[in-house]
Amino acid sequence: MRRLNFVFVLLIGGVANHCHGATGEQIYTTQCAFCHGKAGEGSKKYPKPLIGDKSSPQLALQIQKTMPKEDPGSLSKEDSLAVASYAFDKFYSVAARERNNPVRVELARLTVSQYRNAVADMIGHFRGNATWWDKNRGLKGEYFKERNPGKRLIERTDPEVKFDFGVNAPAEKDFDAKEFSIRWTGSVLIPETGEYTFIVKSNQSVRLFVNDNKNPIADGYVRSGNDNEYKGTVYLLGGRVYPIRLDFSKALQGVKDKNPKPLPAFVTLLWQQPNGTAETIPSRQLSPQWSPETYVVTTKFPPDDRSYGWERGTTVSKAWDQATTDSALDAADYVSLRINELAKTNEKDDKRAEKIKTFIRQMAKLAFRKPVTDDLEKVYVTRPMESNPDLQAAVKRAMLMILKSPRFLYREPSGGEPDQYDVAARMAFAMWDSIPNQELLDLAAAGKLKTPEEVKKHLNDKMIWDTRAKTRLLGFLHHWLKTDHGRDAVKDAKRFPGFDAAIVGDLRTSLDLTLDDVVWSDKSDFRQLLISEETFLNGRLAKYYGVDLPADASFAKTAFEPGKRTGVLTHPYLMTTLAYSAETSPIHRGVFLAKGILGTGLKPPQEAFTPIPAELHPNLTTRQRVELQTKGANCQSCHLVINPLGFALENFDAVGRYRLKDNNKEIDPTGTYLTRSGETKTFKGAGELAKFLAGSPDVHTAFAEQMFHHLVQQSVRAYGSTRTTELRDTFTKSGFHVRQLAVEIVAGSALAASSKTVRK
Template identity: 50%
Template sequence: MPVVLALAMVALSRPVQGDEATKGKAIYLKQCASCHGLAGEGAEDYPHALVGDKSIKELAKYIAKTMPEDDPGTCVGDDADEVAAYIHDAFYSSVAQARNKPARIELSRLTVRQHQNALADLIGSFRGSMEWDGPKGLQGDYFKSQRSRQEDRLIDRVDPSVQFDFGVNLPGSDEVGHRFFIRWQGGVLAPDSGDYEFVVRTEHSVKLWVNDLEKPLIDRWVKSGKDNEYRETIRLIGGRVYPIRMEMAKGKQGVNDDKKKGPPPPTPASIALLWKRPKGVVETLSARYLSPKKTPEVFVLHTPFPPDDRSMGYERGTSVSRAWDEAATDAALETAGYVVDHLNRLAETSTDASDRREKVQAFCKRFVERAFRRPLDDEQKQMYVDRRFGDGVDLEIAVKRVVLSTLLSPAFLYQEASANPDQYDLASRLSFGLWDSIPDQELLEAAAKGELKNRDQVAKQAERMVNDVRTKAKLREFLLQWLRVDRVADLSKDPKAFPEFDEATAADLRTSLEMFLDDVAWSDGSDFRRFLESDELYLNGRLGKLYGASLPADAPFQKIKLSDEPRAGLLTHPYLMASFAYTATSSPIHRGVFLARGVLGRALAAPPAAVAPLAPDLHAGLTTRERVALQTSPKECRMCHDMINSVGFTLENFDALGRFRKEENGKPIDASGTYQATSGESIVLRGPRELADYLVKADETRTAFSQQLFHNLVKQPVNAFGPDELKKLATAFEKADFNIRKLMVEMMADSATASRQPAEKTVAATP
């Protein structure tokens, strides 16, 4: 204690502003510093820093009720108000934190996603642009023979999916057909990165190609046995369109043991193309993911990387480990092998061409330039290309050396953090911000022509890029992270309580959520408020039965408004309600944490100890609200749970499946709550509609969304771009009628053209 008192005396000798600040500081040093540290940094018994986003009023209330720990209730009234004001201004609030430790741009390596995308686009730049003309389906060409002759063509159309039972007739005809041939082709969009299982069901000959139109993924052209279902798995990168082709041939099949009775009757013909997405279930490959346009093959990196740091809520490449370094080397080796295997096509030459060496060397120069995102100077050209092609060096060996040295260079692996970026730097900032990848040819040409000199020129490029399928994939990934459902692996429910809920239902709910996100984000208005206000759901026949919509059992997904239910967009979406729930009961705590952290952007301390929920069986007469209130009644829980519980209770009208209910255990549902805003205002909320009405108008909501989206796009702290940057973005968001795509353009124009401060820390470059 003497040491603490001595330090307190030193601290008190420092200049303070105003008698009130002096008194608050004196109270803090006397009653709080021994546990929380002189500047709220924490101490041995209380290691967590005293930082957060509570208002002065909230802090004062908590201090009066619970502090100091060894003698609660002795710091009340004006004393509590003054010490709360001092703490808030000195080190607790976000403003104080920014003042005490200004955020800086950090030199960063490529994240795992950026590494995969950059290599895919680097190889892809030598094959032509990725094509997407969906969601529509696949181009289907039907022929009345087993050969694709023009004179035998029956049908030429776009099929939304491949799910047909032709019976014994020719497709699209009443004519009985022994033989026909069908080819479906186009592109398939992979929404997530991971392993995809493709499934084909048919009684006849079939081949399926995915991302490699030379080697079939499934080849059952020569059938043996009675198998009618075929499965194969392939790894795909999310946000990419892959070439796909499937061919089916029906021969003159049938059995007739009595030759006198004539030829055998034709056999029926059916075919279905399905897939299983990562962590999904087998389902029809629908038009949502299909395009009739042909698209080039995509290079998919298979090398596993250690996961990126997500301690700040978004992927960051701010550290290098031995595991990452080894993975980067393995990835370079894998890519070099792929380039050599496909060298003639990539370099547009042939093995016996007289000018093959010159063309390959020219290809290597372009490869390095695109990897480095800028033209090479003479020294770089000599180092990375020319010296690899010495006399007597095998051509393939030279190419491997070029690829390896390029992909292990800091110029490829790291993003610049220059305070004075040139136009190629600006192009990279844009492309990695919106695509998590390297610039395309149009961006590089704009940089070369000096057309990225000012903010308006950069914004024009961002407006072009924001509608790209890669941006859509990145925004989709962000929205799932924002909703805290990006890593939901299991949505199982108690079969006794919900016997009608199974894997297929869970997959349908996920699809319903994704369709709603796409609808809002990519509609004409792209209005963020619809996320919170919409009273419509996407339901199909299976979900309609479960959630009370009058739909045929086989009805496809469509927008439905459930009457007499206070739905409020994402806040009450069944997938989120089921995700933030236990297997048999709702969970106001999980729902409250989502609302507080995700939607309102509030900082929540880690719970002091892991506490199991009170089992419903032990308190059979209590509602979920009553059990949660009982469980979180101890003093050490109240600091956070006063807010968490209160906002979570507003969603209690929805059970563990997200179905609307008016009572639980024979008692009416109490969906009321209160929320104390960071401004200190206390808001009464009665159910989800009042919650949505408040969130739509609250500064906290638009600020939290803007901050999280900025971090996801730019992968740097927003405060590093200026103390007023977040406020500026939130204001621009409101002025643009909450248009999400316009906000993305604003963010990229601001961050790309900002003059950057020197990096606060550096990362060791890979040699």
């Protein structure tokens, strides 16, 4: 959104005298329209339209403090309020813009994430998608007496694979310390989409399989030399469960001694997540239950449009079209080579052709999100099979046609009356970023997605507990906190010794665990995200941040400096990413609070901004340097909002450690904020700031609107001018229940779109 930038054309003389008694419209017409257009549309000199999302009181304060440009502060409070009220009602506000140019639901193609998830679920339908996560954690460990799996002596669940057996056997009874083998099997839950490097460290024979039970990703079963580390990288989709198997074997190969002594043995299973560091795969990401293989589209796609602040599939380019073609070819090859497995048939089956035809028909139904009509069956099923006597070739052709069809690639196809299959599709794309599963399609077929009660029941009982939904909500929270894209967390080694990549990785994990703990609690209380004094720490973080925990402690919820820290606002990961390498950044922190948390529109600075180096003013605090650099009238229009918010977090240094002094001077963490209702709030420090934000209707509105945009990927205004207010009120009545807000958003948008109550 854009900030108002009035430039008044004034005669020499007092502004207040010139405008005294004039209406807001008269002031704007005589003093502003010359530069900014009759309806705020802009001019050649100032082409940007006068639009934004400040309230009328906030807009009036900006005008009074910063306008006219030649003489800021000379306009009276009454005249500033008058011209602000006129501009706000006429063209500036969201409501005015909607009245003047109604927002509509846009035709949208699948985003990159939706495309990958959809193809994975289409193929996974025939294997059984693993998108549920039970309470059991770890991997199933089967311990065998011989060097190759044979007679099993022990079966148990191991929380993680991190063993140093030394010269001993896994157990005293029945094992020979010189020779034994272990097989760990189960599933691994992938938290976010990207490339994962899996690592096995062992001085014995090992072989690791991930999402492929035939081809190992890391193979050290035939050892040579002194290699003790084996690794492999694979691209995986977040929010999904993948099969994993690790084979370990200890033997006395090559030993000539007739009575050899046992040799030491160890084995550890690690991974390196996207933008992370190598760590032992924790038990919370492992399950002893086996899961089927998942097909993953690895074709590189051009990025989706994020100009509105959320991913939108609105741009279609040659690069995108080529990517869909390449991925369709890969998927068609994959399916055609495995058609017997997927269609539950074999070469000797008399009904093989019929089963393959049924398979293609079902594949088309899944892709198109509704039953296949007779006419469509002729195109996508009958014709490919009749034109190709080779059934494998027919399958490949059919898959290409299905995956390149607009019925698959576009979410809001024109034509036809909306029905309950459309409701099911919108529910699935919003909650899972994917297509409906068979259960959703069955509900649509039975007419059980007609009312809000029916839709919400299925969302609450089933859909929101799916691992894809959990990842989707975590992704939104990272978007809300502006941590969804990797930020530079490298710090000055002299200022912050010991702050390394491992600490950064732990901080990211700590934040994820903290967010999950609140959102998936019984109350799912949004306010706890801002005011809770507990977070998750392990031994390494505890040592760095001065908390008393054992050095080898695993992540656990910990009272983290009560009275000083408050919720995610002061989480070290957030404080670290919103800071420079050696100094804090009240501006970055203030922008985050204003835009992300309070939903205030801010325009990028007119000129490139370079912070004043601390060494140029060695006697000033960071707050004083920022105040010095942003005191100009051009800066104040935004920094009147930004600076006071950011200053409230100055007690936390560039790596998020609590401090009382900056440059040997007492820190002043006092800040203020003018609410949309026109009330000025004052707070001292993070604690008072967090309490204000937790109870602020502005924050609740911004959170609800941002979640809507992230899940639905359409403008909330296309669903009615009062939709944001309705969501905020529902959010408030629910006790600020985060999961329930997601259900309200998904159910409301799915039913509203299908009932034609929105503009298209």
